[in-house]
Amino acid sequence: MKTVTAVVVGAGHAGLAMSHHLARHGIDHVILERGEVANAWRHQRWDSLRLLTPNWQTRLPGQIYTGPEPQGFMGMAELIAFLDDYARGLSAPLHTGTEVISVRQAEDGYRVMTDRGEWRCRAVVIATGACQRAAVPALAADLPPWIASLTPLDYRNPDQLAPGGVLVVGASATGVQLADELQRSGRPVTLAVGEHLRLPRRYRSRDIQWWLEHAGLLDQRFDEVEDLIRARRQPSPQLLGSTEPLDLDLNALSKRGVCLVGRLVGLAGTRLQFSGSLAVHCQAADLKLVRLLDNLDDWASAHGWHEALPASERPAPTRVPQRPCLGLDLAAGEIKTVLWATGFRPDYRWLEVPVFNARGRLLHHGGVVAPGLYAMGLPFMRRRKSGAIHGADDDARELSAHLAAWLAKARHRSFA
Amino acid sequence: MHTATQPIDNGVNVTALLGAREALAQAPAAARFTWRAHCDWVRGTHSRIAVEDFYGLGETQQHRSRFTFEADHPEVFAAEDHGPTPVEYVLVGLAACLTAGVAAVAQHRGIQLRSVKATVEGDMDIQGILGMDPDVRNGFDDIRVTFAIDADASRADIEALVAQSQKRSAVYDLLTNPTHVKVEVK
Known part of the structure; x- marks a missing residue:
């Protein structure tokens, strides 16, 4: 079993943005991704789809659009390249082709079971997206x-x-x-x-x-x-x-x-x-x-x-x-x-933690799900823009700070 | 922004309604209601209907008194006209439901109402109920509701009130969407 402080589940824009901010706090972490970077954008979108946000607005922490058409709208190929490029600039290990099978509470944190081994960690960030299931x-x-x-x-x-x-x-x-x-x-x-x-x-x-x-x-x-x-x-x-x-x-x-x-x-x-x-x-x-x-x-x-x-x-x-x-x-x-076209739902079948309401919806307060457990990229999670690519920066900044503070407090308690 | 010097009072206890919403979120089973009407045939197309009890919040509840209604058909149907026709009761229900909604939404939005009048019309081709033409339905094919509302609000705000009352209306939902109806003999 491998040990790390935090595990980010999902290498879409939200998981990548979170990784950026966790690194800023010096929190060692890994990103686990069942497929490739931007997996859903690659495999679960129709051919003609373009983002609904103009290019000037399509930004991630530390990366803005610098192409020739700030007023244009990215197609999927361009977006995938944008996210690939962003992922290459991150320092955390990115394990692609690694599917999370379960996340469970454990003493002092969480156990993350994947099809390629098990991780023990203090904190988990759920960044698997809001639209995994129709x-x-x-x-x-x-x-x-x-x-x-x-x-x-x-x-x-x-x-x-x-x-x-x-x-x-x-x-x-x-x-x-x-x-x-x-x-x-x-x-x-x-x-x-x-x-x-x-x-x-x-x-x-x-x-x-x-x-x-x-x-x-x-x-x-x-x-x-x-x-x-x-x-x-x-x-x-x-x-x-x-x-x-x-x-x-x-x-x-x-x-x-x-x-x-x-x-x-x-x-x-x-x-x-x-x-x-x-x-x-x-x-x-x-x-x-x-x-x-x-x-x-x-x-x-x-x-x-x-x-x-x-x-x-x-x-x-x-x-x-x-x-x-x-x-x-x-x-x-x-x-x-x-x-x-009747909407989408996230897929949390792998999340074996009692954090759901009677209807199976994830309970969270602005993305704080449970001690050491966080969500990213959900509609209106912390702000109206939370579901959008450009919304990930502010949310990841605040939640990574929350996560860092929680780690510090927990550490302090365990030494007391 | 509303800058009222006098509190808005449309006679709707919005605080209680919002409180109920919060309480029922914790106990959704209590939100299951069953409404009842008891009908007794009198003669011809004349019936007398009583409404007294209903089920909700986990137990049988009583109205403050027993309400009775006469239903019949007018003389042009060769009947004795002891009361409104059943389809008119449907219009009564729709008008009452939408109007109650207007009052509640207005209270919630801080809009003082002075008068709310509604006219409800339903169009029907009686060849349907007379069994003359299988292509003609029995029920209304069009229903029109016209509101005349005097309130401290702009026309757009009043239109939004009326739209929101449709969105939250049980009878509007009943008339615009299909419902499972099961009729049995005891």
Whole structure:
């Protein structure tokens, strides 16, 4: 059995950022990675995906984007190179091809069992990502056998799908992007829309992320928001990273021929049932968007940006079909494939520590899970930006300091 | 920012509701409620329905008194019109549920309401219930709710109130989403 002070599980952006800060504190540690650096970005993403954050914002502790297109959006190959490059600059041993099988509490810390031996350590950082498993509703199991069913983790490109109609379930970032790509491929798309977050790519000639970052919204802390559970559950915004900045809201999709229906709520025999609530979800998203833009305008006026930027504008309200379709019979043959863009969950099956609530969700206070046990990279973990690549720096700085202080205190106690 | 000199009072105890939310998070089983109505046929399409008890917070609960409702059909249906039609009770439920939601959300958001009026209309083709055309459904094919709200708030804030009340409404959910319904004979 090998011994180390801290084990970081996962060599994605969050684990790498944590390693950087642990090294700054002089904490000896290893990074264990089941595959390669940026494994999920390499193997669990669709071909056309680009980051939703512009390149200038894609940064890690001590590394910023220095390429020719600060306003562009990285594709997967570029991001993987960015993370590979970052990993090469770290001092800690990085064990790739090492899958963690279990983490258990042990005297004075944790035991980390891998398929390549066992580690004893004082502290563990969980940096395995928030999107390891696709959350698929139970009714997916009852789809008729002639319907192909897949999740975004399996989806690569439209050619993978049979010709014919596709039902995309979910209209957050993943759902709208895949609906758009599939519709453009000549497959008629029906998009089931529930609660969603509408955001324009650009506002007053600046990227929306510029606004959110500069106005301080991304730095909003977990202990400042009124309803943290809701904030953490918030769907990802309807955004697209592309070579030319483009809005990808429901109006853009309807214009392209995508058929909007309400949330998928049932399957009776071969008949899919959609909620009659499409209009209110669209209206709520429009109202929230206008409220956000009002706040951004106020911020711009208060901080001397108003004169420097083009005039305010308000996007057209979402056009909802007069009487959206409430039911669709799969026996009619129009739909060949169902794509579940219904969200993702982390995978903690290897974490054999009692740190979960009754629903199996990880309990943590701003990423502090238990003494010596930390999380990274979860939605709104410590700040609104925690789930994003650029959010890892501040979280890793604070949690590594917490970890260092805890080690010092524990050491002090053991010598007393 | 709301700068009230007088406390907002829509008659909703938001503190108690938020407290209940916190308590139920610790004991989710207590959040299981069963609502009941007891119906007695009178004659023709006339029935009398009583609502008195329900189950929740782990035990049977009683309303402060027994409420009774007459349900019937109007004279154009060759009935005696002793009370609203069952589908009108559905509209009653929707209006009451959304309006209660508006009051609660307004209280929570610090908006003083002066008046909240709602008109609810449901469209139906009775060829469905008369069994004349199998392609026509029995129930409403469209429901419209129109709110007129007088409050210390902007139009956008009022629209957001109404949107949020739909999001949290049980009856709105019942009407927009399918529900398992099982009818048995004892």
